[in-house]
Structure formats: C-alpha cells, structure tokens
Amino acid sequence: MSVRLQFDGISKLFPAVRALHEVSFSVGAGEIHGLLGENGAGKSTLLRILSGVYRPTAGSVLIDGKPVTLANPVAARAAGVAMIHQELQQVPRLSVAQNMFLGHPLTRGSIFVARREQERRAAEALAAIGPSIDPAAPLSTLKVAQRQMVEIARALLDRARIVAMDEPTSSLTPSEFERLAEVIKGLARDGVAIVYVSHKLDEVFGICRRATIMRDGIVVDSVDLKSLSEKAVVAMMVGRELAQEQHNSHASSQVMLSVRGLASTKVRDVSFDLHRGEVLGIAGLVGSGRTELLRLLAGVDRATTGSIVINGKAIKPASPRDAIAAGIGLVPEERKREGIVPLRSITSNMALASMSVFAPHGIIDHRGLKQIAAEKMKRVNLRPFLLDRPIRLFSGGNQQKAIIGRWLAAGTRILLFDEPTRGIDVGAKAEIYHLIEELAAEGHSVVVVSSELPEVIRLADRVLVMRDGAIAAELGRADLSEQAIAAHAIPQTRTPAAEPARQ
Amino acid sequence: MSDATLVQPRTEFLRGFSMRDAGTLIGLIVILAVFGALVPGFFAERNLINILQQSSINACLALGMTQVIISGGIDLSVGPTAALSAVISASMMVAGVPFPLAVGAGFAIGLLCGLVNGILVAHVGLQPFIVTLGTLSTYRALALIYTGGNPVLGLPAGFRAIFNSSLFGLPLAVIIVAFVAIAAWIVLKKTPFGEYLLAVGGNEEAAYIAGVPIARTKIAAYMISGLLAALAAQILIGRxxxxxxxxxxxxxLDAIAAAAIGGASLMGGKGSVVGTILGAVILGAMRNGLTLMNVQSFYQLLATGLIILAAMLIDRVTRGRG
Structure with a gap:
C-alpha cells in the first residue's frame, strides 16, 4: 500500500495558542484512517490545514510523496482533497446537482450553465455510491444522510484522492451509518485515502484499521486498532497529567434548584438537585445535550415536559426574563453572539439584566449605576478598568468577567456557565476559576458545562455526565477522573450499561 | 473604589459619544459657511428661523425613525401614517369635533399604525423593511379611500392659529420639535428603554439572554415612530x-437620510438624537440655500444624494479608529 497522504512536522500557531505541534503521520492509498482526540486536541485545525482553510506555521503536507501548497480551499480541491464537514456546507435552496457543481459549474460556451449535463453526471456519481437521489431535487428536500451522500458523490466527481470526514455520523441513525460505512469502504477499495474523525469509538473500531490519536495539539501515537482495546485508546486520548489543584467544597445540604424529568427535543428526562454553594459540573461530548439543558434552565428554550423548582417554588420559564426573575442567569458559550452587545460600554453590558433596579422612577440613576459597576467590576478584576469603554475592545476574558458581573449586579443566585473559559487565555482562565469558586463560597449555586475535563475536575463538587441528551452517570468527587468521565461520555458498544439507554 | 477610577471613565464617555456628533456639527457648519458666502441674507435671523421651520417636520419624523433604526429596524410607512392621521383629524374637526379631541384621535391613529408595524415585526417575525413597505401602501390606500382622494378643507381657525403662532420669536412647530428632541434624548440616554433599544439593535440574541423584553422594546420603537409621524401631520395641516x-x-426617505447623516447605523445598535437633529438641519439648510440661489430642483436632489453618500463615506473612513 503506497503512502497517499503524509503530514510532515505540521505546526500551527495562533496568537497565544499553539494549536498543533510537529504533527506527523501518514495515510496509505485505500486506507481508512481514524483521527481521534478530545475536543481541542487539534483534529479540526489539522483538517482545516488539509482543506486549505488554514496554512501551517511550519511543516508540509505531502500527497503521493510530493509536497503540496494548500493555499486556499480551491487549491486543496485541485490537489485532490475533498472535505466532508460535520455541518454540511451546502446551499439548501439549490438542487442536488447545482450543489455538486457549486463553484465550478459545467458550462456551454463558457456562458450558459449546462444544467442537463450537470444533472446527468451528478446522477452517475450518485449511482456509483448507491442511493437513488434525484439530482434535480432541491437539496432542502433531502435528509441529512442523503445530503452526506451528495457530498461524497461530489468528492467522486472531483476525483478526490483524499477524503476527510469530520464527524460524518453525528446525526445519522445506525442503519444510515451502515450504509455510509459501505460507501466509505467502496471509496477505499478504489484507492482513496480517507481520514475519518469521530468521537464514536465503536464506529472507528468498526471501519478503521489504523488510527492516529491526538492530544493538546500533538500526536500521541499512530496505532493499529486491531491490537488495542477501546479502553486503552480512551486512556491515550485523555491521559494527560491531571490538573489536580486543591478543591474546597462549599456545598450545603440546602437544595436551591430541583429539576425533574426535564425534556425537549435534545434533552431526555433529566433530573438532578443543585445545592446552595455547590459547583455542579456537566460533562459530555459536544452534542450530548449539555448546552441545550442549560438553555432550558435559563428560559432561552422551552422544555416540553418536566419541572424546575427553585427554592421550593416551581417555575416554567417562557423566556430568560422569567428565569432571571427566579434567580437564574446564563453565561453563554458563544460570548460574541449571545453574551455581549459589542458597541455598548462595560457598564451598559453589565447593567442589561438589572436595568429596572437602576431606574426605580423610570430614569436611570447613572451615579448609582456607576458605583455598582465600579464595585462589581473591581470584584471580578476587570482590566483595563475603563467602565465606559465599549466591551468589544476588551479581551475575551474581561468580556467574560463583565458578563459574570452582570449576574452579580442582578443578584442572581444560580449561575449557569457554558464553557466558561472558551477562547480565554491561560491567565484569565485561572481568574475565572477562582471567581467561580468564590461565588460558590459566597453561597451562589453554580452549574459548569465544559468540554475540558481538567476544568470540570478542577471546579466541580459533583459531575453529571451526559450522553445522547440524558444523564449517563453521576460522579462524586471521590470517583472523579478524566477516564471515568470519558468512559461514560463516549458511547461504547461494549459497555453493558450503554445498551439499555440506546434502546 | 477610588475617585480616580470614577473620574477617568467620564472623559472616555464624552469622547466616545460626542465624536460622531461633532463630525455632523462640522458638516453643518461647513454647509452654513458655504451658503453664507454664496447667498446674501442667508444668515438673516428670519432665514435661519425659516430653515428651522422647514426642517422641523423632517426632524420630527427622523427622531422616531432614529429609535426604530437603533432597534435594528426601519419604518418606511411614516408618510402614509402621517397622511392617515391628518385626514382623520381634519375630517373630525370639519365635522365639528373640538380640535383637542381631533388631534388626540390623530395621535391615536399614529400609535395604532406603529403598533401594527411593531406586532408584525416583533411577534410575527417579518422583516421590518417588507412589513413597512406593505403598510406604506396600506396606510396610504386607507387615507385615499377614507377621503375619496379629495383634500379635507376648511380646518377651524383656532386650530390653525395655534400651529401658526410663535413663542419668543420662534414658530411653535420648532419649539414642539425641540421638546420632542429633548424627550427623545432623555429616553435614549436615561431610561431603561433606551438601553434596551441599543441592546436589541446591537445584539438581539445577547439582549434576549440578558432578559431584555425584545418584543416590547421593538413595538414601542415603532409606536414612537407612528406617534411622531402623527405629530408631524398635525404641524403640517395646522400650517x-x-x-x-x-x-x-x-x-x-428624508427621515432615514437625516438619521443616517446623524450617525445612525442601519445595522442597528447605533444612533444619536443630537446627530439626527443636526442631520435634519443640514438637509433643511441645504435646500433653503439652493432655493435662495435659484438652483433648479434637479440639482437640489443631486445635492441631497451627494450629502448622504459623503456622510456615509466619512463614516466608513473614520470607523475603526476608536
């Protein structure tokens, strides 16, 4: 088997972040190669380099032994690389054929689009991988699995020599996966090199013979999956030194928040209690329903069934306004999109949730507001301490501090953090951790959703592990380890406990 | 907390907020200077008052438009809203209804027109441009149907006298609009509603999660716009x-132009009451000057267009430096 794709010492530096460090491994022609690692291990960055979105800071990509310059996505495509994204990048209103020829349509006399010819060739490519899809149908009428087939057929049309798939099965049913697996194996038989990224270890074990395991931007090892157990692979994925700082619990026995049977389209029958002064961690893979659960509690989305009881009082939040009135505040994951009003000052952003408090007679008491803002921003250690400066000019960490200050100013007792340190540099990270601990010590109740296991372990008094929208396990401080969390978070066919939950 | 930390943000505050307004003011001064040099008698007290009077109706509309634009929307229906308010007030007066009542009814029509726009935008979730394009035709049609296309003539003298009166040498219309501007400034700078408006237009998703009442805020903005359109209508029919x-x-279009010249961003989240007033006066001064110079109306149109484009270009060039 000849080497089709080779990464040779690839490094990628972002400002203040080393995303990849000297990544080297190779994939043979006709090989289906798994790429494994936790969120943030560097898999996505590597795929973006392969598909020409990013350029490596150092190192090179070799295709069929020759170094290639993947300056942009068009160049990558010309070099024979096809990328199949987790979120399919297609235009729903256009037809299947139009999508397959997007960006380089077949033309007659280089003016008119040769629609018939496009559809004929699209149909040929689709037939080669099996599914009966009408190439003239609008893409929006297709199911996700079918859309994925369209993407693969497009790779065939491009005569791709390398196909990279990022979590291709995240929204497929088991039978759809079987079908996809057959198509992937067919591609491999034709000599295509396939890089297969998935969190689902059973799938990777099912269709890949070899896999490369990444962690913190480096390659841990490229391994033969036949000789390893899933457990051993998980250990390699998460097996860094545990960030064990001393942990003080401030949890009391008083229940602040009680959730029973909460459900929505993405959350299944979630029940738990949150105590005064407790930091409750919620772990699980991206897409396991963690964010959705927080959004239900914060009133951003509505639950279909279940109850939320705060301090003995049942609430049914129809909007964040209701949840805030009941004492729940959300520090969202996507700070830019859901957290800050970029053009407004730190003070305005902080006061947004408690405006009526600052305007008891309809007119805002700017003097009082300034005082509270100064007090709260001192408390969260905002830097630089410029309260009237637009928030967009601050670093991510300081924006996050202002959002935390928003809930302090509103007197919120239950704080929900979704990925509290996403996009925040190391120094500010430690500050946010301390802040969360102090909030708990003061008697706030805190929920922390995080993909970074050391973060969860550092902060949480207790951890709920979510999988497929439900709580798969509850781990106390004594049982808390990255391996334990990963074992419950990652669906494994051989875990007996997972079987009933799947049915 | 030390005093130093409280003092410094204050200068920051002034700098951040008045820079764009200062730019608009410079624009106005330049235009006044040019016409002052070209047109004899341009700076006569009487002409300056004329400019203010001629700008007052547009300023009134533009203040409402500014609120809507800040919320991330647009209100294309202000003209027909004014027309509907005007014909209903006028026909009530002609029918003998005491004029305070008739004027009140006109305001109610304005609020109602704004409420319909607001509900369609905030609760039904339609795009503001399309909603108000639709109501632009609808409200106009209602005004035409109601009157059979004919003007309502013979408004009572008492009503006309009020709107044609002067106080301290200034026409009442100018004074009314000045009060409206002060009220709008207070609303935007000093009330939770003003903060909500800026937040909803600046980042609706974030505002929602922070507990801002999104729908109420948007509807209120359209209702203010409708009310001010009705006020402009009363001023006009009084005159x-x-x-x-x-x-x-x-x-x-004039109202949007004034707001945009004054620094309102059609992306939402940004706008200034002071700027909008200056923008309206810029447009008014320019038309007045060109008319006094006996320039053909074609060129007045051209000048209006160029001023809007120049303001936007200056905006674009100076952005990102703060």
Missing amino acids: LGAAEPILGNLWE
Whole structure:
C-alpha cells in the first residue's frame, strides 16, 4: 500500500495558542484512517490545514510523496482533497446537482450553465455510491444522510484522492451509518485515502484499521486498532497529567434548584438537585445535550415536559426574563453572539439584566449605576478598568468577567456557565476559576458545562455526565477522573450499561 | 473604589459619544459657511428661523425613525401614517369635533399604525423593511379611500392659529420639535428603554439572554415612530389649513437620510438624537440655500444624494479608529 497522504512536522500557531505541534503521520492509498482526540486536541485545525482553510506555521503536507501548497480551499480541491464537514456546507435552496457543481459549474460556451449535463453526471456519481437521489431535487428536500451522500458523490466527481470526514455520523441513525460505512469502504477499495474523525469509538473500531490519536495539539501515537482495546485508546486520548489543584467544597445540604424529568427535543428526562454553594459540573461530548439543558434552565428554550423548582417554588420559564426573575442567569458559550452587545460600554453590558433596579422612577440613576459597576467590576478584576469603554475592545476574558458581573449586579443566585473559559487565555482562565469558586463560597449555586475535563475536575463538587441528551452517570468527587468521565461520555458498544439507554 | 477610577471613565464617555456628533456639527457648519458666502441674507435671523421651520417636520419624523433604526429596524410607512392621521383629524374637526379631541384621535391613529408595524415585526417575525413597505401602501390606500382622494378643507381657525403662532420669536412647530428632541434624548440616554433599544439593535440574541423584553422594546420603537409621524401631520395641516390624503409622500426617505447623516447605523445598535437633529438641519439648510440661489430642483436632489453618500463615506473612513 503506497503512502497517499503524509503530514510532515505540521505546526500551527495562533496568537497565544499553539494549536498543533510537529504533527506527523501518514495515510496509505485505500486506507481508512481514524483521527481521534478530545475536543481541542487539534483534529479540526489539522483538517482545516488539509482543506486549505488554514496554512501551517511550519511543516508540509505531502500527497503521493510530493509536497503540496494548500493555499486556499480551491487549491486543496485541485490537489485532490475533498472535505466532508460535520455541518454540511451546502446551499439548501439549490438542487442536488447545482450543489455538486457549486463553484465550478459545467458550462456551454463558457456562458450558459449546462444544467442537463450537470444533472446527468451528478446522477452517475450518485449511482456509483448507491442511493437513488434525484439530482434535480432541491437539496432542502433531502435528509441529512442523503445530503452526506451528495457530498461524497461530489468528492467522486472531483476525483478526490483524499477524503476527510469530520464527524460524518453525528446525526445519522445506525442503519444510515451502515450504509455510509459501505460507501466509505467502496471509496477505499478504489484507492482513496480517507481520514475519518469521530468521537464514536465503536464506529472507528468498526471501519478503521489504523488510527492516529491526538492530544493538546500533538500526536500521541499512530496505532493499529486491531491490537488495542477501546479502553486503552480512551486512556491515550485523555491521559494527560491531571490538573489536580486543591478543591474546597462549599456545598450545603440546602437544595436551591430541583429539576425533574426535564425534556425537549435534545434533552431526555433529566433530573438532578443543585445545592446552595455547590459547583455542579456537566460533562459530555459536544452534542450530548449539555448546552441545550442549560438553555432550558435559563428560559432561552422551552422544555416540553418536566419541572424546575427553585427554592421550593416551581417555575416554567417562557423566556430568560422569567428565569432571571427566579434567580437564574446564563453565561453563554458563544460570548460574541449571545453574551455581549459589542458597541455598548462595560457598564451598559453589565447593567442589561438589572436595568429596572437602576431606574426605580423610570430614569436611570447613572451615579448609582456607576458605583455598582465600579464595585462589581473591581470584584471580578476587570482590566483595563475603563467602565465606559465599549466591551468589544476588551479581551475575551474581561468580556467574560463583565458578563459574570452582570449576574452579580442582578443578584442572581444560580449561575449557569457554558464553557466558561472558551477562547480565554491561560491567565484569565485561572481568574475565572477562582471567581467561580468564590461565588460558590459566597453561597451562589453554580452549574459548569465544559468540554475540558481538567476544568470540570478542577471546579466541580459533583459531575453529571451526559450522553445522547440524558444523564449517563453521576460522579462524586471521590470517583472523579478524566477516564471515568470519558468512559461514560463516549458511547461504547461494549459497555453493558450503554445498551439499555440506546434502546 | 477610588475617585480616580470614577473620574477617568467620564472623559472616555464624552469622547466616545460626542465624536460622531461633532463630525455632523462640522458638516453643518461647513454647509452654513458655504451658503453664507454664496447667498446674501442667508444668515438673516428670519432665514435661519425659516430653515428651522422647514426642517422641523423632517426632524420630527427622523427622531422616531432614529429609535426604530437603533432597534435594528426601519419604518418606511411614516408618510402614509402621517397622511392617515391628518385626514382623520381634519375630517373630525370639519365635522365639528373640538380640535383637542381631533388631534388626540390623530395621535391615536399614529400609535395604532406603529403598533401594527411593531406586532408584525416583533411577534410575527417579518422583516421590518417588507412589513413597512406593505403598510406604506396600506396606510396610504386607507387615507385615499377614507377621503375619496379629495383634500379635507376648511380646518377651524383656532386650530390653525395655534400651529401658526410663535413663542419668543420662534414658530411653535420648532419649539414642539425641540421638546420632542429633548424627550427623545432623555429616553435614549436615561431610561431603561433606551438601553434596551441599543441592546436589541446591537445584539438581539445577547439582549434576549440578558432578559431584555425584545418584543416590547421593538413595538414601542415603532409606536414612537407612528406617534411622531402623527405629530408631524398635525404641524403640517395646522400650517396649511387642509389635509391631503397624499401628504407625506417620500417623507420616509428624508427621515432615514437625516438619521443616517446623524450617525445612525442601519445595522442597528447605533444612533444619536443630537446627530439626527443636526442631520435634519443640514438637509433643511441645504435646500433653503439652493432655493435662495435659484438652483433648479434637479440639482437640489443631486445635492441631497451627494450629502448622504459623503456622510456615509466619512463614516466608513473614520470607523475603526476608536
């Protein structure tokens, strides 16, 4: 088997972040190669380099032994690389054929689009991988699995020599996966090199013979999956030194928040209690329903069934306004999109949730507001301490501090953090951790959703592990380890406990 | 907390907020200087008052438009809203209804028109441009149908006298609009509603999660716009003594222009009451000057267009430096 794709010492530096460090491994022609690692291990960055979105800071990509310059996505495509994204990048209103020829349509006399010819060739490519899809149908009428087939057929049309798939099965049913697996194996038989990224270890074990395991931007090892157990692979994925700082619990026995049977389209029958002064961690893979659960509690989305009881009082939040009135505040994951009003000052952003408090007679008491803002921003250690400066000019960490200050100013007792340190540099990270601990010590109740296991372990008094929208396990401080969390978070066919939950 | 930390943000505050307004003011000064040099008598007290009077109706509309634009929307229906308000008030007066009541009814029509716009935008979730394009035609049609296309003539003298009166040498219309501007400034700078408006237009998703009442805020903005359109209508029919169902044609464009020249961003989240007033006066001064110079109306149109484009270009060039 000849080497089709080779990464040779690839490094990628972002400002203040080393995303990849000297990544080297190779994939043979006709090989289906798994790429494994936790969120943030560097898999996505590597795929973006392969598909020409990013350029490596150092190192090179070799295709069929020759170094290639993947300056942009068009160049990558010309070099024979096809990328199949987790979120399919297609235009729903256009037809299947139009999508397959997007960006380089077949033309007659280089003016008119040769629609018939496009559809004929699209149909040929689709037939080669099996599914009966009408190439003239609008893409929006297709199911996700079918859309994925369209993407693969497009790779065939491009005569791709390398196909990279990022979590291709995240929204497929088991039978759809079987079908996809057959198509992937067919591609491999034709000599295509396939890089297969998935969190689902059973799938990777099912269709890949070899896999490369990444962690913190480096390659841990490229391994033969036949000789390893899933457990051993998980250990390699998460097996860094545990960030064990001393942990003080401030949890009391008083229940602040009680959730029973909460459900929505993405959350299944979630029940738990949150105590005064407790930091409750919620772990699980991206897409396991963690964010959705927080959004239900914060009133951003509505639950279909279940109850939320705060301090003995049942609430049914129809909007964040209701949840805030009941004492729940959300520090969202996507700070830019859901957290800050970029053009407004730190003070305005902080006061947004408690405006009526600052305007008891309809007119805002700017003097009082300034005082509270100064007090709260001192408390969260905002830097630089410029309260009237637009928030967009601050670093991510300081924006996050202002959002935390928003809930302090509103007197919120239950704080929900979704990925509290996403996009925040190391120094500010430690500050946010301390802040969360102090909030708990003061008697706030805190929920922390995080993909970074050391973060969860550092902060949480207790951890709920979510999988497929439900709580798969509850781990106390004594049982808390990255391996334990990963074992419950990652669906494994051989875990007996997972079987009933799947049915 | 030390005093130093409280003092420093204050200068920051002034700098951040008045820079764009200062730019608009410079623009106004330049235009005044040019016409002052070219047109004899341009700076006569009487002419300056004329400029203010001629700008007052557009300023009134533009203040409402500014609120809507800040919320991330647009209100194309202000002209027809004014027309509907005008013909209903006028026909009530002609029918003998005491004029305070008739004027009140006109305001109610304005609020109602704004409420319909607001509900369609905030609760039904339609795009503001399309909603108000639709109501632009609808409200105009209602005004025409109601009057059969004929002007309502013969407004009572008492009503006309009020709107044609002066206080301290200034026409009442100018004074009314000045009060409206002060009120709008207070609303935007000093009330939770103003903060909500800026937050909803600046980042609706974030505002929602922070507990801002999104729908209420948007609806209120459209209702303010409708109310101010009705006020502009009363000022106009008071001056003219008649209400035409076709009055207010293309008012929305002048109002948007004034707001944009004054620094409002059609992306939402940004706008200034002071800037909008200056923008309206810039447009008014320019038209006045060109008319006094006997320039053909074609060139007045050209000048209006160029001023809007120049303001936007200056905006673009100076952005990102703060």
